[in-house]
Amino acid sequence: MERAQLVTRLQQILGPDGVIHRPDELTIYEYDGAFDTHEPSVVVLPTRTEQVAEIVRLANEADLPITPRGAGTGLSGGAIAKRGGIQIALTRMNRILELDYRNRRAVVEPGVINLDLSTATTPHGYYYVPDPSSQKACTIGGNVAENSGGPHCLAYGVTTNHVLALEVVLPSGDVIWTGGPGLDTAGYDLTGLIVGSEGTLGIVTKAVVRLTRLPEAVRVLLAQYDTVLDASNTVSAVIGSGIVPAAMEMMDRLVCQAVEEAYHVGFPADVGAVLLVEVDGLDEGLSYQMDRIEAICRANHARSVRIAATVEERAALWNARKMAFGAMGRLAPSYYMQDGVVPRTKLPATLARVEEVSREYDLRIANVFHAGDGNLHPLILFDRRDQGAVERVLRAGVEILQTCIDMGGTISGEHGIGLEKKEQMSLIFTADDLAAMARLKASFNPRDLFNPDKIFPSRVSCAEVREVRQDGRHATLLEQFGH
Amino acid sequence: MLGANDPKADESGSAAAEPPPGPAAEPLSPGAIAELQAVLADVAGPDSVMADERCRAYRADDLTPALVFTPGTPDDVAAALLLADGVGAAVVPWGGGTAMVLGYPPRAADLVLDLRRLGRVLAYEPADLTVSVQAGISFAALDGVLAASGQRLALDCPHPEAATLGGLVATNLAGPRRLRYGTLRDALIGIRAAHPDGTLTRGGGMVVKNVSGYDMMKLYLGSLGTLGVVVELNLKLAPRPPADGTALLYFPALEPALAAADNLLASQLLPCAVVVLDAGVAAGLGLRLAPDAAGSPSAGAVPGAVLAARFEGLQATTERQVRELGDRGRDWGALQGQALGPRLASAVWDGLLAFQALDTAPVNSALLKLSVGPGDLAAVMAGAIQVSEQVDLGCLQFADAGSGIVYLRVGQPEDRPAGVFAWALWALQMELVRRWGQSVVLSCPTEAKQNLPLWGREPAGLPVMRELKARFDPRGILNPGRFVGRM
Numbered sequence: 017m018e019r020a021q022l023v024t025r026l027q028q029i030l031g032p033d034g035v036i037h038r039p040d041e042l043t044i045y046e047y048d049g050a051f052d053t054h055e056p057s058v059v060v061l062p063t064r065t066e067q068v069a070e071i072v073r074l075a076n077e078a079d080l081p082i083t084p085r086g087a088g089t090g091l092s093g094g095a096i097a098k099r100g101g102i103q104i105a106l107t108r109m110n111r112i113l114e115l116d117y118r119n120r121r122a123v124v125e126p127g128v129i130n131l132d133l134s135t136a137t138t139p140h141g142y143y144y145v146p147d148p149s150s151q152k153a154c155t156i157g158g159n160v161a162e163n164s165g166g167p168h169c170l171a172y173g174v175t176t177n178h179v180l181a182l183e184v185v186l187p188s189g190d191v192i193w194t195g196g197p198g199l200d201t202a203g204y205d206l207t208g209l210i211v212g213s214e215g216t217l218g219i220v221t222k223a224v225v226r227l228t229r230l231p232e233a234v235r236v237l238l239a240q241y242d243t244v245l246d247a248s249n250t251v252s253a254v255i256g257s258g259i260v261p262a263a264m265e266m267m268d269r270l271v272c273q274a275v276e277e278a279y280h281v282g283f284p285a286d287v288g289a290v291l292l293v294e295v296d297g298l299d300e301g302l303s304y305q306m307d308r309i310e311a312i313c314r315a316n317h318a319r320s321v322r323i324a325a326t327v328e329e330r331a332a333l334w335n336a337r338k339m340a341f342g343a344m345g346r347l348a349p350s351y352y353m354q355d356g357v358v359p360r361t362k363l364p365a366t367l368a369r370v371e372e373v374s375r376e377y378d379l380r381i382a383n384v385f386h387a388g389d390g391n392l393h394p395l396i397l398f399d400r401r402d403q404g405a406v407e408r409v410l411r412a413g414v415e416i417l418q419t420c421i422d423m424g425g426t427i428s429g430e431h432g433i434g435l436e437k438k439e440q441m442s443l444i445f446t447a448d449d450l451a452a453m454a455r456l457k458a459s460f461n462p463r464d465l466f467n468p469d470k471i472f473p474s475r476v477s478c479a480e481v482r483e484v485r486q487d488g489r490h491a492t493l494l495e496q497f498g499h
Numbered sequence: 500m501l502g503a504n505d506p507k508a509d510e511s512g513s514a515a516a517e518p519p520p521g522p523a524a525e526p527l528s529p530g531a532i533a534e535l536q537a538v539l540a541d542v543a544g545p546d547s548v549m550a551d552e553r554c555r556a557y558r559a560d561d562l563t564p565a566l567v568f569t570p571g572t573p574d575d576v577a578a579a580l581l582l583a584d585g586v587g588a589a590v591v592p593w594g595g596g597t598a599m600v601l602g603y604p605p606r607a608a609d610l611v612l613d614l615r616r617l618g619r620v621l622a623y624e625p626a627d628l629t630v631s632v633q634a635g636i637s638f639a640a641l642d643g644v645l646a647a648s649g650q651r652l653a654l655d656c657p658h659p660e661a662a663t664l665g666g667l668v669a670t671n672l673a674g675p676r677r678l679r680y681g682t683l684r685d686a687l688i689g690i691r692a693a694h695p696d697g698t699l700t701r702g703g704g705m706v707v708k709n710v711s712g713y714d715m716m717k718l719y720l721g722s723l724g725t726l727g728v729v730v731e732l733n734l735k736l737a738p739r740p741p742a743d744g745t746a747l748l749y750f751p752a753l754e755p756a757l758a759a760a761d762n763l764l765a766s767q768l769l770p771c772a773v774v775v776l777d778a779g780v781a782a783g784l785g786l787r788l789a790p791d792a793a794g795s796p797s798a799g800a801v802p803g804a805v806l807a808a809r810f811e812g813l814q815a816t817t818e819r820q821v822r823e824l825g826d827r828g829r830d831w832g833a834l835q836g837q838a839l840g841p842r843l844a845s846a847v848w849d850g851l852l853a854f855q856a857l858d859t860a861p862v863n864s865a866l867l868k869l870s871v872g873p874g875d876l877a878a879v880m881a882g883a884i885q886v887s888e889q890v891d892l893g894c895l896q897f898a899d900a901g902s903g904i905v906y907l908r909v910g911q912p913e914d915r916p917a918g919v920f921a922w923a924l925w926a927l928q929m930e931l932v933r934r935w936g937q938s939v940v941l942s943c944p945t946e947a948k949q950n951l952p953l954w955g956r957e958p959a960g961l962p963v964m965r966e967l968k969a970r971f972d973p974r975g976i977l978n979p980g981r982f983v984g985r986m
Contacts (some may be wrong), residue, residue, distance in 0.1 A: 198870030208717030
């Protein structure tokens with residue numbers, strides 16, 4: 017199909033203001049929050065499910081790839097139209113359709129901004145738990161695609177634990193609902209498969225998500241340490257003591273310095289690490305928990321422990337954490353944020369190795385992360401103007417991922433694989449593992465129409481590997497036993 | 500709803516379009532069975548294969564397998580699947596055998612894989628709150644290991660000594676405490692499965708947050724062993740709470756009890772389970788109205804409905820919540836409240852777990868589950884009573900109000916002809932499916948299953964589900980026909 021004809025057909029579906037095709041306007045859709053860039057041939061802005069389905073049917077006819085996009089805040093290149101084609105930006109489908117407090121659920125369109133949902137429900141005593149750091153900008157649809165996390169996932173789980181049902185446009189153009197009115201539905205768990213599938217299995221056009229009652233009470237504690245090691249030992253000790261806080265976040269020396277310079281929150285210049293712990297629930301329980309956590313902090317050599325006495329103080333302590341990324345500009349013109357996960361007890365050893373990587377590659381690395389989950393976010397600081405900086409940064413990033421794998425962890429906790437980490441998938445999964453994932457993908461997306469070139473490593477074609485492997489094994493075993 | 504493939508499955512490129520070559524209704528020939536037996540004995544030793552009368556212990560839905568294989572390693576499982584796939588033998592994975600009644604009778608059952616020799620804990624680091632186990636470990640064995648470190652897998656399991664973790668993954672059944680702790684869906688962080696092509700594959704990992712690749716755990720969870728055989732799994736754990744308290748509120752009828760449950764759930768109290776029992780279930784648990792100071796004539800009578808709430812946590816929070824529920828109960832129209840001591844409390848919760856447990860060999864009785872959402876519970880329970888009466892079925896029910904689920908037991912005297920019961924159950928289920936869609940018959944006699952839409956309304960995603968089945972089990976050897984859409 018000629019491009020002009022494609023644009024005309026899309027305009028018939030969406031109206032003239034729903035199609036972006038002028039080169040200067042397309043440029044802003046060539047990147048997201050990660051490194052890779054690629055321009056789509058055309059961007060469409062549907063407002064209704066039926067339009068999405070029509071676009072998908074047209075893409076089938078024209079044999080063009082489709083890349084869905086939310087707010088473009090993703091950090092793994094998931095929203096990049098790597099093979100061009102049609103980009104479906106879902107930002108105009110941004111209505112909260114239903115707030116059903118009795119059944120503790122909300123029905124939203126994918127373009128609803130994460131924080132807007134909690135803002136709408138908080139006055140009624142409810143909130144939507146998953147709270148990625150980008151929650152002021154990122155969309156629920158994007159969260160579903162990436163299975164996003166956030167600080168409060170420690171006690172409450174990540175996006176997949178809060179999605180009950182989805183309306184999905186499949187690569188065939190068919191529209192289905194996964195899940196049902198209740199929590200359990202018969203059949204395979206299509207909802208659970210689609211959450212975190214990075215837009216490769218279907219395009220979510222409506223999501224039914226869980227609303228959670230606001231807790232009666234919340235307490236926040238901030239402990240300062242001389243070393244990251246003491247702070248990470250505290251994390252393991254708290255979890256090991258039988259307390260699972262609502263959130264447990266850590267910032268290292270570099271981050272504290274930047275935050276202090278930018279916002280003057282009162283961190284001493286020589287602080288080595290800061291640990292922020294939040295507990296919530298019933299009032300009586302919290303004092304007891306806070307006492308025990310404070311004792312554990314002190315036993316692990318915290319040099320000071322502060323418990324927020326008021327709502328304002330609590331907000332101030334959290335602000336220091338939430339503004340950490342914004343403060344990084346004080347340290348370097350650019351940073352590359354990695355996203356690795358390790359078992360919690362491996363945090364101290366992993367952080368020690370990150371420090372070594374920093375020395376080996378001569379790059380400053382700042383750490384601000386979800387310590388309670390073992391989810392690291394090393395920020396590798398650099399200046400693009402330095403010769404070979406980007407390449408060195410990427411190599412250091414891979415080295416850190418390899419460390420996470422060596423520690424029994426994995427290469428992404430909440431940002432996704434996308435383009436960024438697809439080659440590293442073969443570091444944690446065998447060809448057979450990837451073949452099983454490829455079978456899953458083919459069940460939904462046999463023509464590789466949705467978000468191609470993502471998640472799977474490019475060096476090997478999974479289908480080929482599988483056939484070779486399968487034939488080999490079949491032949492050996494069956495021949496051996498005379499079949 | 501049965502049989503017909505989706506028309507779109509005929510398009511080119513669709514794996515589901517190929518004719519299902521799977522196991523025939525005819526059992527395997529004695530020659531093929533003997534051959535399979537010999538090869539399996541070669542794989543894992545002669546003691547690992549049974550072909551004699553001992554196979555009768557693995558009878559389910561009137562089918563006795565020709566062979567029972569007890570693999571000792573994940574590789575044995577993979578080899579068995581590859582061999583079975585080669586000869587088209589129907590494979591029935593078997594854990595504790597406590598839920599074999601679930602689903603349609605398989606089209607055939609040539610080879611049972613008894614996974615209980617795969618019963619080891621592979622890795623357990625208490626400070627990480629994670630554990631890795633083989634699929635054949637029983638819930639009780641795992642619980643014993645975790646208890647020593649003050650931890651647990653927070654899941655209600657009716658037959659802990661028998662039920663295996665692999666079986667729990669395959670069925671994804673859970674009890675009332677899912678309100679606070681979720682189900683196995685929320686605890687499963689890693690998985691390893693064997694496939695009919697002889698491969699063993701992993702998904703997820705040993706960390707509590709993981710978006711590396713597809714969420715393969717969701718593929719096998721609740722799939723009743725129709726896509727692969729789970730051999731290992733990794734779980735997120737929880738600390739064992741120091742205190743556990745239960746309070747009851749007695750009501751004259753179901754409606755005010757369900758309304759009270761709504762109020763409790765809208766409060767900031769943190770119950771781990773909230774259930775509402777009808778009069779029959781309450782009577783079965785021995786719950787009676789106590790004599791009160793006013794000398795009420797109803798003393799000793801069975802209440803019309805009972806709300807039971809369970810609170811786990813610290814002593815102080817548990818005591819406060821039990822007390823507060825009693826206070827609030829008066830405003831919510833409760834006739835009486837009762838705080839239960841530990842012995843009575845476990846009698847109530849164990850009794851409810853037994854109520855929602857699948858029967859192994861039901862006669863003229865069935866257990867149904869309707870997952871509808873909290874807002875529809877009153878209508879569902881009233882409707883269930885009405886329809887059961889119309890078709891002459893006795894009915895007992897309780898609502899897992901916290902999770903919006905009704906468990907319904909229906910039955911007729913055992914001396915009634917089985918065909919009469921089968922018809923009544925069919926009529927009931929048809930009506931429940933018409934009204935609510937989500938009605939699943941968890942257990943009923945085999946002969947009642949034939950024309951019964953026991954999985955409820957056909958899901959909208961069935962064509963995709965058929966594609967998954969066709970790609971993960973192309974010859975259809977895994978539990979053929981048992982699952983949704985007779986997959």
